[in-house]
Amino acid sequence: MTVIKKKSVVLVCGNRPGKLPAETQIAASSPAPRTPGTQAGLIAASCGAAGRFRNERGAALISALLAAALVASVAAAMISAQQLDIRRTGNIIHGDQAYLYARGVESWAGLLLGRAAEGEEYEYLGHTLPPIPVEGGHLSVRVDDLQGLFNVNNLVLGSESGQEHQRLMFRRLLRYCGLEEELEQAVSDWLDADQEPRFPGGAEDGEYLRRNPPYRTADRPLTDADELALVYGFEHEGYEECLKPLLTALPEVAAVNVNTAPAPVLAALAEGIDPYRAEQLVADRPEMGYTMAEFLEHPALAGTGLGTEDGPLLTVQGRYFMVQSEAVIGQSRVMLHSLLQREGENVRTLQRSR
Numbered sequence: 053m054t055v056i057k058k059k060s061v062v063l064v065c066g067n068r069p070g071k072l073p074a075e076t077q078i079a080a081s082s083p084a085p086r087t088p089g090t091q092a093g094l095i096a097a098s099c100g101a102a103g104r105f106r107n108e109r110g111a112a113l114i115s116a117l118l119a120a121a122l123v124a125s126v127a128a129a130m131i132s133a134q135q136l137d138i139r140r141t142g143n144i145i146h147g148d149q150a151y152l153y154a155r156g157v158e159s160w161a162g163l164l165l166g167r168a169a170e171g172e173e174y175e176y177l178g179h180t181l182p183p184i185p186v187e188g189g190h191l192s193v194r195v196d197d198l199q200g201l202f203n204v205n206n207l208v209l210g211s212e213s214g215q216e217h218q219r220l221m222f223r224r225l226l227r228y229c230g231l232e233e234e235l236e237q238a239v240s241d242w243l244d245a246d247q248e249p250r251f252p253g254g255a256e257d258g259e260y261l262r263r264n265p266p267y268r269t270a271d272r273p274l275t276d277a278d279e280l281a282l283v284y285g286f287e288h289e290g291y292e293e294c295l296k297p298l299l300t301a302l303p304e305v306a307a308v309n310v311n312t313a314p315a316p317v318l319a320a321l322a323e324g325i326d327p328y329r330a331e332q333l334v335a336d337r338p339e340m341g342y343t344m345a346e347f348l349e350h351p352a353l354a355g356t357g358l359g360t361e362d363g364p365l366l367t368v369q370g371r372y373f374m375v376q377s378e379a380v381i382g383q384s385r386v387m388l389h390s391l392l393q394r395e396g397e398n399v400r401t402l403q404r405s406r
């Protein structure tokens with residue numbers, strides 16, 4: 053809407069009064085023909101100029117705002133990416149530090165085991181040691197004697213008479229956990245080199261090739277006791293909860309350490325050792341461990357059939373250990389599981405996983 057007053061020139065362009073630029077004001081105040089058409093034309097021209105000026109100024113302002121917003125968003129993205137890089141780099145550095153600390157803990161545990169005199173290590177075996185504070189985090193370690201467990205590979209290693217004793221011992225463990233004793237044959241078939249299934253509980257390739265997906269028996273000693281989950285019959289209840297914690301897989305025939313074996317493993321040593329007697333043997337265990345003579349003369353073993361002739365199957369000091377080394381640095385955590393073998397004072401790492 054355009055309003056025109058003759059005496060004083062007030063321009064209203066659209067709905068808002070507008071202030072004319074200098075040139076337009078001069079043009080509006082100069083003498084001009086009083087014809088209504090000419091005056092209206094001048095005012096229309098003036099309003100047009102003012103509108104274009106405002107439009108141009110508005111466009112410039114919007115462009116400046118857009119540019120500022122663009123710069124701000126680019127800067128924010130760069131800062132965010134930089135912070136992400138800093139955090140990622142920090143995590144990598146902390147992860148590397150944690151891994152090296154964990155390796156150091158593993159070596160330290162090996163030194164302790166190598167230097168420990170007979171029985172001395174029993175004060176720190178079988179439980180997690182208190183955390184050790186280090187700059188930016190903490191370390192912890194747990195050392196377990198694997199010879200306190202039943203070595204599944206004993207079923208197919210060593211002398212035939214020794215293997216027979218181990219088969220009986222494994223059957224007692226299966227019975228203790230409520231599993232069929234014949235499953236011992238399936239495990240022995242899984243480990244032995246031939247393809248002749250034992251009767252009635254054995255299983256060779258023919259059993260496993262029918263499965264989906266099909267697979268074959270290992271026909272060799274285990275490198276990890278968890279492999280038993282693949283063996284016929286071990287998908288039943290009683291394996292994971294009861295039997296698995298009592299088993300290990302070591303690369304050679306390994307005697308049971310009577311100073312670290314839990315009661316179910318001690319009870320499996322001979323038919324006459326019932327759970328009560330086994331618990332007595334654990335409860336009476338000296339702080340520095342039994343000597344072999346002390347163990348075999350314990351009243352709980354009287355009349356059980358376990359005697360000095362079984363000495364080669366037993367030991368009072370282990371040679372294989374599982375070391376769990378944990379290092380927490382910043383947000384990074386590394387846990388190493390290391391199988392250590394002790395030969396006198398020398399300790400070496402046979403396997404390591406994280």
Ligand SMILES: [Ca+2]
Nearest residue numbers: 241244245246
């Ligand atoms: Ca076999």
